[in-house]
Amino acid sequence: MSEIVVRVSQPRLQDEVVDTRAHRALVTLRPNFYLNGRLTGDARERAIDFLEREYIDKGRALFGRGPSPEMLNDLRKAVGGTIANFSDEEVLRIICFATQRVRTFGNVMQLRQGRYKWAKIVSHRGPARPICNALNETFFRVRVAAEVLEEIAALPVADQGYFIRQIIEIGQTEDFVQSLRLSIDNRIVPESFTEKGFCIPPLHELCGCRIEGVDKEEVEGRVSANSLF
Numbered sequence: 001m002s003e004i005v006v007r008v009s010q011p012r013l014q015d016e017v018v019d020t021r022a023h024r025a026l027v028t029l030r031p032n033f034y035l036n037g038r039l040t041g042d043a044r045e046r047a048i049d050f051l052e053r054e055y056i057d058k059g060r061a062l063f064g065r066g067p068s069p070e071m072l073n074d075l076r077k078a079v080g081g082t083i084a085n086f087s088d089e090e091v092l093r094i095i096c097f098a099t100q101r102v103r104t105f106g107n108v109m110q111l112r113q114g115r116y117k118w119a120k121i122v123s124h125r126g127p128a129r130p131i132c133n134a135l136n137e138t139f140f141r142v143r144v145a146a147e148v149l150e151e152i153a154a155l156p157v158a159d160q161g162y163f164i165r166q167i168i169e170i171g172q173t174e175d176f177v178q179s180l181r182l183s184i185d186n187r188i189v190p191e192s193f194t195e196k197g198f199c200i201p202p203l204h205e206l207c208g209c210r211i212e213g214v215d216k217e218e219v220e221g222r223v224s225a226n227s228l229f
């Protein structure tokens with residue numbers, strides 16, 4: 001009897017289990033966390049509360065089925081003010097971008113704590129941009145990413161917003177993507193990009209790129225094998 005109950009509840013658990021890693025990340029990020037230029041003061045606080053409740057703690061899926069129209073309306077209601085008139089697309093952008101940033105921050109910090117040296121970027125099928133395609137299956141240094149993410153998190157919210165928007169905007173330009181492609185060697189993103197805050201997902205507002213920790217051998221073993229030729 002109890003076995004049946006466990007089996008039945010498993011799929012639900014995957015969807016709704018509290019994502020403690022992301023929860024901890026949001027606690028760290030919260031004081032200066034940037035959401036959108038028009039969400040400041042109390043509106044920003046209310047939006048973060050909503051995201052924490054609905055997306056961070058529940059680990060709710062952003063892509064695939066995506067947030068329902070009710071969810072978008074719930075955020076509009078929770079925040080009020082100008083956001084009440086935002087289109088579905090704009091509300092969705094706010095939710096996805098913020099949630100992905102929190103999840104990445106949590107992942108990177110956990111990888112550093114677990115002494116992972118490298119992380120891999122895995123691109124997404126949805127509306128992937130050239131930068132996402134250029135970075136698919138490439139590796140970056142966990143320590144370098146963790147340090148720059150902490151620096152960004154410490155910026156006052158307005159500066160943080162400015163910085164993040166700059167990074168995203170530059171990352172979408174053809175020149176940038178081309179220089180990135182030329183700089184990636186053995187699928188490794190040069191530290192000079194990572195340390196400036198580039199090439200760390202999400203790479204744009206509706207980016208579904210994710211990261212995963214990889215064994216040192218997968219990156220460095222391959223590099224030394226290749227360098228023999």
Ligand SMILES: [Zn+2]
Pocket residue numbers: 124127128129132203204206207208209
């Ligand atoms: Zn993307």
